[in-house]
Amino acid sequence: MGHYFYILIGVLLVHNFVFSQFLGICPFLGVSRRIETSIGMGMSVIFVVVLSSIAAFLINRWILVPYHIEYLKTVIFILVIAALVQLVEMIIQKTSPVLYQALGIYLPLITTNCIVLGVAVLITQKGFTLLETTVYSFGAAGGFLLALVLFSGIRERLELSDIPWAFRGIAIALVTAGILSLSFMGFSGLVK
Amino acid sequence: MLPEVISLAGIGLMASVGLGIAAKKLAIKEDPRLEKILEVLPGANCGACGYAGCSAFARAVLGDEAPINGCVAGGESTTRRVAELLGKKVEKTIRMVAVVACRGSKGYTRQRFVYQGIDNCRAAVNVGGGSKACAFGCLGLGSCQRVCPFGAITIEDDLARIDPEICVGCGLCVEECPRNIIHLVPASASIHVHCSSQDIGRWVRDFCDVGCIGCKQCEKVCPFEAVKVRDNVAEIDSEKCRQCGLCLQVCPQGTIQYIYPVKRMATIKENACVSCGRCQMVCPFEAIRGEKKRPYTVIEERCRGCGLCVDVCKVEAIVLREVD
Amino acid sequence: MLLHRFPGGIHPNDEKGLTAHLPIEDAPVPERVFLPLSQHIGAPAEPVVKVGDEVRIGDKVAEARGFVSANVHSSVTGVVRAIGPYPNAMGRLSPAIEIETTNDSPFQPDKNREDVLSLPPQTLIPFIREAGIVGMGGATFPTHVKLSPPEDKPIRSLIINGVECEPYLTADHRLMLEHPAEILEGIIYIRHILRARVIYLAIEANKPDAIRVMKEMVGERRINVVSVPKRYPQGAEKQLIKTLINKKVPAGGGLPMDVGAVVQNVGTSFAIYEAIRWGKPLIERVVTVTGRGVQTPKNLRVRLGTPVKDILELCGGWKTTPGKLILGGPMMGVSQYDERVPVTKGTSGILLMPREEVGEYHPHTCVRCGHCVTVCPMGLLPNFLGIFSEHARFEDAERYHLLDCIECGSCTYICPAKRPLVQMIRYAKGEVLRRKKKAAKK
Numbered sequence: 001m002g003h004y005f006y007i008l009i010g011v012l013l014v015h016n017f018v019f020s021q022f023l024g025i026c027p028f029l030g031v032s033r034r035i036e037t038s039i040g041m042g043m044s045v046i047f048v049v050v051l052s053s054i055a056a057f058l059i060n061r062w063i064l065v066p067y068h069i070e071y072l073k074t075v076i077f078i079l080v081i082a083a084l085v086q087l088v089e090m091i092i093q094k095t096s097p098v099l100y101q102a103l104g105i106y107l108p109l110i111t112t113n114c115i116v117l118g119v120a121v122l123i124t125q126k127g128f129t130l131l132e133t134t135v136y137s138f139g140a141a142g143g144f145l146l147a148l149v150l151f152s153g154i155r156e157r158l159e160l161s162d163i164p165w166a167f168r169g170i171a172i173a174l175v176t177a178g179i180l181s182l183s184f185m186g187f188s189g190l191v192k
Numbered sequence: 193m194l195p196e197v198i199s200l201a202g203i204g205l206m207a208s209v210g211l212g213i214a215a216k217k218l219a220i221k222e223d224p225r226l227e228k229i230l231e232v233l234p235g236a237n238c239g240a241c242g243y244a245g246c247s248a249f250a251r252a253v254l255g256d257e258a259p260i261n262g263c264v265a266g267g268e269s270t271t272r273r274v275a276e277l278l279g280k281k282v283e284k285t286i287r288m289v290a291v292v293a294c295r296g297s298k299g300y301t302r303q304r305f306v307y308q309g310i311d312n313c314r315a316a317v318n319v320g321g322g323s324k325a326c327a328f329g330c331l332g333l334g335s336c337q338r339v340c341p342f343g344a345i346t347i348e349d350d351l352a353r354i355d356p357e358i359c360v361g362c363g364l365c366v367e368e369c370p371r372n373i374i375h376l377v378p379a380s381a382s383i384h385v386h387c388s389s390q391d392i393g394r395w396v397r398d399f400c401d402v403g404c405i406g407c408k409q410c411e412k413v414c415p416f417e418a419v420k421v422r423d424n425v426a427e428i429d430s431e432k433c434r435q436c437g438l439c440l441q442v443c444p445q446g447t448i449q450y451i452y453p454v455k456r457m458a459t460i461k462e463n464a465c466v467s468c469g470r471c472q473m474v475c476p477f478e479a480i481r482g483e484k485k486r487p488y489t490v491i492e493e494r495c496r497g498c499g500l501c502v503d504v505c506k507v508e509a510i511v512l513r514e515v516d
Numbered sequence: 517m518l519l520h521r522f523p524g525g526i527h528p529n530d531e532k533g534l535t536a537h538l539p540i541e542d543a544p545v546p547e548r549v550f551l552p553l554s555q556h557i558g559a560p561a562e563p564v565v566k567v568g569d570e571v572r573i574g575d576k577v578a579e580a581r582g583f584v585s586a587n588v589h590s591s592v593t594g595v596v597r598a599i600g601p602y603p604n605a606m607g608r609l610s611p612a613i614e615i616e617t618t619n620d621s622p623f624q625p626d627k628n629r630e631d632v633l634s635l636p637p638q639t640l641i642p643f644i645r646e647a648g649i650v651g652m653g654g655a656t657f658p659t660h661v662k663l664s665p666p667e668d669k670p671i672r673s674l675i676i677n678g679v680e681c682e683p684y685l686t687a688d689h690r691l692m693l694e695h696p697a698e699i700l701e702g703i704i705y706i707r708h709i710l711r712a713r714v715i716y717l718a719i720e721a722n723k724p725d726a727i728r729v730m731k732e733m734v735g736e737r738r739i740n741v742v743s744v745p746k747r748y749p750q751g752a753e754k755q756l757i758k759t760l761i762n763k764k765v766p767a768g769g770g771l772p773m774d775v776g777a778v779v780q781n782v783g784t785s786f787a788i789y790e791a792i793r794w795g796k797p798l799i800e801r802v803v804t805v806t807g808r809g810v811q812t813p814k815n816l817r818v819r820l821g822t823p824v825k826d827i828l829e830l831c832g833g834w835k836t837t838p839g840k841l842i843l844g845g846p847m848m849g850v851s852q853y854d855e856r857v858p859v860t861k862g863t864s865g866i867l868l869m870p871r872e873e874v875g876e877y878h879p880h881t882c883v884r885c886g887h888c889v890t891v892c893p894m895g896l897l898p899n900f901l902g903i904f905s906e907h908a909r910f911e912d913a914e915r916y917h918l919l920d921c922i923e924c925g926s927c928t929y930i931c932p933a934k935r936p937l938v939q940m941i942r943y944a945k946g947e948v949l950r951r952k953k954k955a956a957k958k
Contacts (some may be wrong), residue, residue, distance in 0.1 A: 320607025
């Protein structure tokens with residue numbers, strides 16, 4: 001039990017994919033203006049990441065390794081991820097057109113989100129079991145959701161502030177993201 | 193070779209089949225024209241059409257709820273393109289522009305008291321009725337400027353000024369002005385009375401050097417009965433006005449001004465003129481001279497480009513052209 | 517008794533020393549009075565006289581329109597000269613009745629009302645309504661409406677407000693010192709009308725002489741004369757209720773009757789006494805003329821409708837370079853630029869501030885110090901309300917309880933960035949109501 005807890009905390013806080021590994025920055029900056037859209041994006045990414053990691057694990061275990069075609073993993077994983085993202089797009093368009101409009105171009109861009117492919121590749125490299133894969137992928141995407149929600153909360157406040165002309169827009173957002181990363185450094189050492 | 197091909201093809205096939213089924217199950221009908229209409233609209237989400245934004249208007253137009261010429265900001269060109277996309281006929285729309293009916297900038301007006309507070313006309317008007325001596329004048333704190341999505345309004349010397357070239361007539365400033373002195377007029381109506389003060393002339397002179405004092409000189413001189421003084425302030429009926437500028441000349445206060453320079457001149461085509469003399473009879477400025485059997489000519493110094501002669505000429509021998 | 521602290525509050529210098537020791541003088545009868553048709557909250561009254569009519573002092577000149585409205589009476593004997601637009605305290609023109617005085621005889625009281633308390637309570641309310649009495653603390657809410665709560669809202673606590681927390685003003689203070697018996701009589705009438713169980717007479721601790729006098733006058737009767745701590749805005753209705761009976765009036769439009777309480781100003785109690793006992797309508801009130809800008813500060817009993825100009829002359833005019841002329845107090849009063857404005861039912865003071873005392877401030881961005889949050893007596897977040905107002909985020913402002921602001925001015929007073937918070941909040945309130953009206957029309 002503790003073992004899985006450490007995996008979760010490790011990837012959620014200590015090695016947060018956004019703040020420590022600097023992956024998934026594009027949707028992180030693009031979607032984090034409103035808390036509602038951030039939560040929607042984060043949930044979608046969790047869905048895609050968990051499913052694609054499990055699929056990646058299975059494909060790796062039963063197809064790639066036995067037939068010695070590990071070198072194809074990038075291509076095959078992308079295939080699976082793209083299909084899953086398409087599915088998510090259709091689901092969201094049906095269930096919440098508002099969210100669909102709000103996410104806009106960033107929804108299909110989940111395909112190119114480094115976190116998704118990153119997690120899929122990482123779990124094959126680290127040799128996790130199926131359960132470990134699930135926990136790890138859930139924590140990774142959960143870390144992304146956490147980063148998004150924290151950042152959008154700050155950005156909503158930034159909108160109400162009187163920011164110097166030179167810093168307005170993306171500049172102050174990047175500075176803030178940097179400071180947030182710094183603060184997440186405080187978690188290093190929590191888990192080895 | 194074989195495992196690669198099979199695995200790739202196999203996974204690809206599974207994905208396609210899966211997505212195909214999902215696409216059918218999760219299909220929603222979206223009119224493909226929606227996207228095209230959205231591209232054609234200005235995208236400013238100004239709300240002048242009365243809908244919550246460009247996409248709401250696009251949906252309404254598709255659903256036959258909104259008129260095709262509903263996009264005020266986009267104007268004629270947008271209306272034409274939307275109509276094309278829908279395969280419908282378009283009615284002619286008149287382009288409107290907003291005009292501030294006040295000329296009382298800092299140098300011309302007096303203040304009742306020193307106003308200390310937020311830079312917002314709506315708020316300032318509640319403090320003692322506004323610091324300007326004239327209870328009808330522009331406060332110049334910029335509420336209209338801030339609400340204009342097209343940047344057509346500037347504030348100079350405590351007065352709001354609208355650039356008629358940039359203004360699209362969306363009407364947001366008209367609603368925002370707490371004194372209700374911004375009006376929408378047809379873009380062709382280039383001459384206006386820049387005053388809204390209903391005070392009597394004596395008071396107006398106290399408060400402002402360029403306010404309308406209700407002297408009625410403009411009303412008396414207008415050959416087209418387009419200017420009337422009502423409630424101590426002159427008003428120009430844009431349907432009757434022909435921008436001849438006589439009222440501007442006689443106004444002692446300089447309240448009547450052009451919002452953009454326009455000078456037109458009539459010219460009689462020599463070979464088309466049949467010397468009937470109708471134009472000479474109708475010209476209020478005696479700017480046409482001529483005699484029977486010779487083509488009539490326009491006396492350029494007197495002509496004011498009102499276009500009455502153009503209207504009465506039965507052989508369409510007269511044209512109005514713009515001059516600098 | 518145990519008192520409860522309301523949140524926030526500030527401690528401005530109360531400046532009462534300028535006039536607290538000055539007994540009330542009767543101002544001479546003015547040559548002309550200008551009686552606005554709206555001196556109260558609610559629908560403006562409608563004139564029942566026309567130009568040229570002769571009126572006697574105390575005659576009704578305008579009739580209340582509807583339930584939430586008040587009558588207007590002539591404060592002099594004279595001739596109606598005009599009915600038309602006249603400058604009002606908000607800086608605009610509003611309809612008023614101009615009466616030229618022809619006779620300065622005083623009001624003749626009705627001597628046939630001895631046994632008032634034997635009458636059933638409901639018959640007393642028409643006397644109050646007829647006399648045109650409104651809240652004299654400055655709110656000017658029609659009193660007969662306040663004293664007619666619906667059946668399902670029984671009144672347990674009657675609170676008489678002698679706090680006068682606004683700096684500079686001493687009208688209520690002098691009234692309590694000089695007319696304690698009349699005030700007590702008025703309180704007893706109100707208790708009779710409301711059938712309240714507990715009565716408090718709250719006086720701020722900076723008026724020990726008034727506390728002593730009222731305590732003596734009350735004697736053994738079951739009226740609690742309470743000394744409340746000196747803090748602005750202790751005299752505000754909701755704050756006073758919290759302090760005395762520890763009840764919170766519900767946010768979002770709640771009224772004191774929702775917690776079984778009614779608050780009345782001592783001046784209103786005095787007026788109620790005069791109306792019920794002597795049939796005298798509301799035609800005059802005590803006004804404090806004060807400030808370091810006036811030659812001779814005074815506490816004056818002034819006929820309603822007297823132009824401020826006349827009163828300034830009476831007090832010797834400006835002693836210094838004029839800075840601000842404020843009707844009311846420095847916290848919630850309104851600055852004037854026209855001396856023709858008349859004294860009305862809610863004018864508790866005329867404050868003349870010399871030029872040196874008036875600060876000129878350039879507001880900065882909110883520095884997020886939180887002082888305003890600390891001092892807000894309603895527990896709101898004025899910093900956010902101001903920021904939302906600036907960014908035109910009116911729905912957000914409404915969610916942050918914009919409409920519960922009592923506009924006391926504590927936040928503006930304390931703000932180190934000199935932001936005009938009350939003005940921003942007022943502007944936002946205006947916009948919220950305007951948008952609601954527009955939406956309702958659609």
